[in-house]
Amino acid sequence: MGAGRGRGTARRARAGRGGVSGAGAGARRVDLRSDTVTRPTPAMRRAMAEAEVGDDVYGEDPTVNRLQALVAEMAGHEAGLFVPSGTMGNQAAIAAHVPRGHEVIVPEGAHVYEYEPGAMAVVSGALPRFVRAPGGAPDPADVEAAVHGPGHQAPTGLVVIENTHNLAGGTVVPLEVVAAVQAVAREHGLPVHLDGARAFNAAAALGVGLDVVCRGFDSASLCLSKGLGAPVGTVLVGSRELVAEAHRYRKLLGGGMRQAGVLAAAGIVAVTEGPARLPDDHRRARRLAEGLAAMPGVSVDLGSVHTNIVYFEVHVGADRFAARCAEHGVLLNAMGRRRCRLVTHFQVDDDDVTWALEALGRVAAELAATATA
Numbered sequence: 001m002g003a004g005r006g007r008g009t010a011r012r013a014r015a016g017r018g019g020v021s022g023a024g025a026g027a028r029r030v031d032l033r034s035d036t037v038t039r040p041t042p043a044m045r046r047a048m049a050e051a052e053v054g055d056d057v058y059g060e061d062p063t064v065n066r067l068q069a070l071v072a073e074m075a076g077h078e079a080g081l082f083v084p085s086g087t088m089g090n091q092a093a094i095a096a097h098v099p100r101g102h103e104v105i106v107p108e109g110a111h112v113y114e115y116e117p118g119a120m121a122v123v124s125g126a127l128p129r130f131v132r133a134p135g136g137a138p139d140p141a142d143v144e145a146a147v148h149g150p151g152h153q154a155p156t157g158l159v160v161i162e163n164t165h166n167l168a169g170g171t172v173v174p175l176e177v178v179a180a181v182q183a184v185a186r187e188h189g190l191p192v193h194l195d196g197a198r199a200f201n202a203a204a205a206l207g208v209g210l211d212v213v214c215r216g217f218d219s220a221s222l223c224l225s226k227g228l229g230a231p232v233g234t235v236l237v238g239s240r241e242l243v244a245e246a247h248r249y250r251k252l253l254g255g256g257m258r259q260a261g262v263l264a265a266a267g268i269v270a271v272t273e274g275p276a277r278l279p280d281d282h283r284r285a286r287r288l289a290e291g292l293a294a295m296p297g298v299s300v301d302l303g304s305v306h307t308n309i310v311y312f313e314v315h316v317g318a319d320r321f322a323a324r325c326a327e328h329g330v331l332l333n334a335m336g337r338r339r340c341r342l343v344t345h346f347q348v349d350d351d352d353v354t355w356a357l358e359a360l361g362r363v364a365a366e367l368a369a370t371a372t373a
Helices: 002-018 042-050 062-075 086-097 119-124 140-146 175-187 199-206 240-252 261-273 275-293 318-327 350-372
Strands: 079-083 103-107 127-131 156-162 192-196 219-223 234-238 298-300 309-314 339-343
Touching: 042 261, 062 079, 062 219, 062 234, 062 261, 079 086, 079 240, 079 261, 086 119, 086 156, 086 192, 086 219, 086 234, 086 240, 119 127, 127 140, 140 175, 156 175, 175 192, 192 199, 199 219, 199 275, 234 240, 261 275, 275 298, 275 309, 275 339, 275 350, 309 318, 318 339, 318 350
Parallel strands: 103 127, 103 156, 156 192, 192 219
Antiparallel strands: 079 234, 219 234, 298 309, 309 339
């Protein structure tokens, strides 16, 4: 009886580690929808329970202050501001940088436009001006051409770079491209903001410190709740003046939290322990991509798999493929008619990847067979 109980416990632990409970008690699930699905580690929970707290709206929460200073130092900036989400970090920065009625130059597919529902227009009265971004990397010449002065057009107020670039495949924008875009912006007196939701992944892929990825930006929004695994939060970094202005917009947007040290404590654990795990996430994503590329009816651009995100196309339709995968215990996202996305994270291990590939292979073979029948 004891051995059977142990096997059941092991099955339940494995089912919970990489995903969520699903149909059938104890059914194994590997959750690859996003790196936001992770649960706080025991170390995070202990830190949250023991956190020293104060009123952060008054700037008196010592744990929040410690997190802000730590991330600012890691990023090579003067100051930091803890906010509830990456969207709030981006939008507080845009509002702090951009006068109303100005344009924001963004790479095509940028999160600040695609997944922050019209916020730059609603909050800042700003308009997006898109530039082509093959592989997530905007051409500096296109950025130059997109700059508008005052007169008959909305003047440019800000340039945004997203690194890594989600919709391009979790791709890393090369540092030389970043520097060239920053040079264009400086020539025109424009600030540059980094949407660094996965900047820690970019640093890990490049083998450099976070400060190198954040170098030359006037602000950077750095998410703690994706690959690093914190339950919530982003730190916006920049100059003291920029952060002071963003602090006002955090309040305006409803992001002023009181005893927020219980959340910041998990963030401190995330930024100190999480970055070392990211190369394993990248390795597992590569393994998933290579396995998918060998499956019938599946197409993968292996050249775009730089970090922990894998996009692939299925000939039978993304919704159908994703639904069938869920029935087999693998959760993923349909991102269009034929495009699907997988994202690895630290609560998916090598055994989970092996199991997921077997399930994905069964689904691909089954659907390919029905498509040709």
